[in-house]
Amino acid sequence: MRETLIRQSDAQSSVPIVAVDAESLETVLTGLGETAKVWCRANGYSAKPSSFQLVPGLSGDLQAVLFGVDSGGDADPFSLGSLANALPSGDYHLADGFSGTAEASLAFALSSYKFDRYSSSSNQKAVRLCVPSDVDLGRLSAILDGVQLARDLINTPANDLGPEELANAVETLFMENGGCGQITVGDGLLKQGFPMVHAVGRASSRAPRIADYSWGAEDAPKVTLVGKGVIFDTGGLNLKPGNSMALMKKDMGGAANVLGLASMIMAAKLPVRLRVIVPCVENAVSGNAFRPGDVLNSRKGLTVEIGNTDAEGRLILADALALADEESPEVLIDMATLTGAARVALGPDLPPFYTNDEALADDISVMSEAATDPLWRLPLWKPYMKYLDSKVADINHINTSGTGYAGSITAALFLSRFVEKAESWVHFDIFGWTPAEKPGKPMGGEAQGIRALFDLLSERYTKTK
Structure with a gap:
């Protein structure tokens, strides 16, 4: 995916992509010549936003690509991504006057992603976009590598990505960047204080585990x-x-998504002490599976009544968050495909996030909009905490009110009980999937929120982007 972007100097020749709208179309065509005018009129091209037209030269070679933009500024800033899979093989560049070069380049590259691990087809076009020297290609490459890592992991089926393989992916990423850590497996989870991770994963033939890795200066x-x-x-x-x-x-x-963000942080060498904790389990069915009505101990010391075994994600997150919270991090971020309620509320493209840190919430919203990486804050509405009451344990992990309301909020409230010492904590209830292809987002596994978070952390810890 990152190979889709090259420096202009690395291309012997490239075809211009020219931004046009209804008002500028005639002027642009005049500059391209009479043949271009005749060709576009014959094809009925009118420069509608996000539409494109290939324009041949006199010799039959591709002379230019016209791309419709919204003169009112309301078009999808990632719209150029639609060209990545539509253009014939070759090198292209954005002509002078094309706004948002870095964003357009990112969209183009994100759209070029293909998950072809299991495909025997080798029909791959070589379409590259040449970027000018003022675009930070190194930063774009870090972002693209992180997004690709997240997408590849999500798209890989469970027969090839079990708890062991996922934990190994954490280890590999950190070892390649000079980090260190450990993986705790099976019954070792009980000895090390992760009873809910163990309970959720013990029914699978593939042992549960938790990966805990760090990188960067300890101070x-x-x-x-x-x-x-x-x-x-x-x-x-x-x-x-x-x-x-x-x-x-x-x-x-x-x-x-956490690993994708970690990849970006380490590639950019942000001056932070990065720690990544991933509980890796398969929620399976067997004779030793945990049951509705069971009461589990947790790393935090709270007892948890099980209301539904299909709400397992918050259980393993709770143990992991309790571990992370013990060293009082400055920023604690968790990401999870946690609830269907979040999709009902906001759909697949707009993940909600939860935090009590007003300044952090404002920063996330600003960075999200600037990065075209949609996120939306929902409240940690404390009156709903009563929905998690249990008559036999300290807390139930699902809404026990019988209403079925506020599923995403009550899940976030449950997690909040396991975070006390972190200076700032934010929870993201993501979908991790694009159900229908759109510019910058091929159908399939998706990175959500991590580009905005990378910008936020870069801004906070280096004051540059």
């Missing part, structure tokens, strides 16, 4: 990322119906 500001790593979710004894199970390979999307 640098502590930034800790926690990702839900459920490699497949059957629902456990509260078994999902088939149509709800079809996409459950993506239930480790939180872990994938």
Whole structure:
């Protein structure tokens, strides 16, 4: 994906992509020549926003690509991404006057992503976009590598990405960047104080584990990322119906996104002490599966009544968050494909986030809009905490009111009980999937929120972007 972007100096020749609207079309065509005018009129090209037209020269070679833009500024800033898979093989560049060169370049590259691990087809076009010297290609490459890592992990099916393979992906990423850490496996989780991770994952033939890795100077500001790593979710004894199970390979999307963000942070060498904690489990069914009505101990010391085994993600996150919270990080971020309620509220493209830190919430919103990486704040509405009351334990992990309301909020409130010492904590309830292809977002596994978070952390800790 990053190979889609090259420096202009590395291309022997490239075809210009020219921004046009209804008002400028005639002027642009005049500059291209009479043949271009005749060709575009014959094809009925009118420069509608996001439309494009290939314009041949006199010799038949491609002379230019016309791309329709919205003169009112209301078009999708990622719209140029639609060209990545539509253009014939070759090198292209954005002509003078094209606004948002860096953003357009990012969109183009993001759209070029292909997950072809299992495909025998080799029909791949070589389409490259040449970027000018004022575009920070190194930073774009770091972002693209992080997004690709997240997408690749989510798209990989559970038969090839089990708890062991996911934990190994954490280890590999950190070892390649000079980090260190450990993986705790199976019954070792009980000895090391992760009883809920163990309970959720013990029914699988593939042992549960938790990966805990760090990078950066020990005296640098502590930034800790926690990702839900459920490699497949059957629902456990509260078994999902088939149509709800079809996409459950993506239930480790939180872990994938956390690793994508970690990749960006380390590539950019941000001056932070980065820690990533990923509980890796498969929520399976067997004779030793945890049950509705069970009461589990937690690392925090709270006892948790199980209301539904299909709400397993918050259980493993709770143990992981309790571990992360013990060293009082400056910023604690968790990401999880946690609730269907979030999708009902905001749809697949707009993940909600929760935090009590007003300044952090404002920064996330600003960075999200600037990066075209949509996020929306929802409240940690404390009156709903009563929905988690249990008559037999300290807390139930699901809404027990019988109403079924506020599923995403009550999940976030449950997690909040396991965070006390962190200076700032934010929870993201992501979907991790693009159900229908759009510019910058191929159908399939998706990185959500991590480009905005990378910008935020870069701004906070280096004061540059």
